[in-house]
Amino acid sequence: MKKIVFFLILISFVYSLQTGSIIFRKENNLLSDLFSQIDPCGYSHVGMIIIKNKKPFVIHIEYDKKKDLRIIPLKKFLKNASSYKILNPCIKINNSVLKTEVNLLLKKNIKFDTDIKLNNQKLYCTELVDFLFYQASGKHLYSYLYNFKNRKIITVRSILKSKYLN
Amino acid sequence: MKKGILSLIFAGLIMFSATGCGKKDSPKTAAVEFMNSFVTGDVDSFKKYSTQDTQALFALMMATKCSKEDMKNNPGKCLKLIGANIKNIEVVKVDKNGENNALVTLKETLKNGETKTTQMPVTKTKDGWKVYIKK
Numbered sequence: 001m002k003k004i005v006f007f008l009i010l011i012s013f014v015y016s017l018q019t020g021s022i023i024f025r026k027e028n029n030l031l032s033d034l035f036s037q038i039d040p041c042g043y044s045h046v047g048m049i050i051i052k053n054k055k056p057f058v059i060h061i062e063y064d065k066k067k068d069l070r071i072i073p074l075k076k077f078l079k080n081a082s083s084y085k086i087l088n089p090c091i092k093i094n095n096s097v098l099k100t101e102v103n104l105l106l107k108k109n110i111k112f113d114t115d116i117k118l119n120n121q122k123l124y125c126t127e128l129v130d131f132l133f134y135q136a137s138g139k140h141l142y143s144y145l146y147n148f149k150n151r152k153i154i155t156v157r158s159i160l161k162s163k164y165l166n
Numbered sequence: 167m168k169k170g171i172l173s174l175i176f177a178g179l180i181m182f183s184a185t186g187c188g189k190k191d192s193p194k195t196a197a198v199e200f201m202n203s204f205v206t207g208d209v210d211s212f213k214k215y216s217t218q219d220t221q222a223l224f225a226l227m228m229a230t231k232c233s234k235e236d237m238k239n240n241p242g243k244c245l246k247l248i249g250a251n252i253k254n255i256e257v258v259k260v261d262k263n264g265e266n267n268a269l270v271t272l273k274e275t276l277k278n279g280e281t282k283t284t285q286m287p288v289t290k291t292k293d294g295w296k297v298y299i300k301k
Contacts, residue, residue, distance in 0.1 A: 027300065028285045030204070031220070034227040034248065035301040044301045062300055063222050080269070080287060080300070114226055125301075149230065 017056050020093035020136060021049040021086050022129055022165055023074075024156060028082035039146045041157035043085065047077060048129045050102065059102055061112050061128045068112040069105055069128070087165035091137050098136040105132075116153050126154040139164055193260050196295040197270035197286040204249025207242030216297045217289065223301060224248070253277045266290040 024043035026032055035044035047060030056074040064070075078084055105128075113122035123131060126142070133141040143161040145152035159165075189195050196215045203212035213221060229237060232244035254275040261269045270286040289298045 028283065029287075029299045030201070030248070030284060031223055031227065031299045032301050034224075034230075038230070063219050063226075065217070065219050080285060082285075114222060116226070 016088065017049055017051065017074075017086065018088060018093075019049060019051045019095050020089045020098060020133070022089075022133075022141070022159060022162075023047050023049055023058055023077065024085045024087075024160060025078065025081045026083045027080050029080075032082075036156070038148065039155035039157045041155075041160050042083065043156050043160065046125050046129055046156050046159055048132055049074070049086070059128070059132070061110065061123055061125055063112040063114060067109070069110045069123075071102070071106070085160075087160070087162075089133070089137065089164055090166045091139060091164050093133075093136045095136070098132060101132055101135040116148065117151060118153070124153075126156055126159050129159060130154050133164070137164070141165070191294040193262070193268035193270050193288040193295050194257050196288045196297055197272060198255055198257060200286070200297040201249075201252070201255045201272060201274070201284075204245050205252050205255075207246040209241050209245065212245055214293075215295075217291065220297055220299055223299075251276045251278070258283065268295075 023046065024041075025045045025047070026036055026043045027045075032044040036042060045060070045062065047058040050057045050059050050071060052071075057071050058074055058077040059069070059071045060077065061069045105123075110128075111122045113120060113124040113127065115122070116124050118127065130141045133139065141162050141164060142154045142158040143163060144158050146155040146158060148155075189199065199211050200215040202208070203215070212224075216224070225237075228241075228244040228248060231247045236243050252274055256273045256275070258271040258273050261271070263269065266289060268288050270288055272284045272286060273281055274284050275281050286297050287299055288295050
């Protein structure tokens with residue numbers, strides 16, 4: 001327990017975590033390996049940091065029989081991570097708008113987009129963080145759209161390379 | 167009386183041999199059999215030893231490597247495409263996390279001779295232990 005508290009204090013200090021920071025994750029398993037091979041950058045999943053009562057949480061979406069869109073504690077998000085990276089936004093984020101949008105998405109019970117398509121009623125992980133960032137800043141987070149099986153998708157790498165993160 | 171005892175012993179032997187032939191329901195079995203399903207293309211094993219969430223995410227990834235026709239008619243071939251580089255799987259350790267969860271660490275030996283460590287979170291369901299991995 002002490003180790004976990006120390007770990008959270010350390011990363012809070014090192015990364016000056018803030019609402020709107022973006023967290024990238026890689027896990028040490030075959031599925032994570034496969035996802036990280038699409039437009040490779042070393043990470044397979046992404047979420048957005050939300051600070052609630054001075055504690056770091058992550059809003060993210062992935063396929064789950066019970067609930068796809070979740071806000072979970074940062075330590076739970078990183079439970080099986082083999083590597084991770086956190087980048088902070090370098091433009092102003094409207095926290096009030098962000099909070100409203102997060103609550104709206106949770107209320108709608110948005111589903112994980114297994115078709116990996118833009119412009120439908122579902123979201124995949126990078127699409128979720130881009131959507132929230134756009135609502136809160138007016139700027140798209142992705143740096144390019146990647147051509148994947150004859151469709152344009154937002155990849156983890158295109159978020160990692162965003163000019164609005166540092 | 168003697169017949170009765172012999173019948174009981176015989177029934178016991180049958181039960182013993184029956185359970186001995188089956189695979190033990192454990193975190194280790196679930197992780198190994200799940201990974202082996204990518205080597206052998208055993209779709210039943212893939213389904214038996216993974217949760218529906220895990221199956222759905224793998225189906226998504228298989229669709230990037232496999233044709234629609236093979237996905238529908240020959241899913242075993244698609245599994246083998248994912249596990250094409252795997253030569254052998256060994257269990258390194260099993261860390262139990264409460265009664266219903268465990269993390270199985272596996273050593274994968276690849277066909278080019280390289281080895282790598284993989285971690286398989288497994289969970290106990292009403293149908294036995296199943297791999298429950300996220301991306």
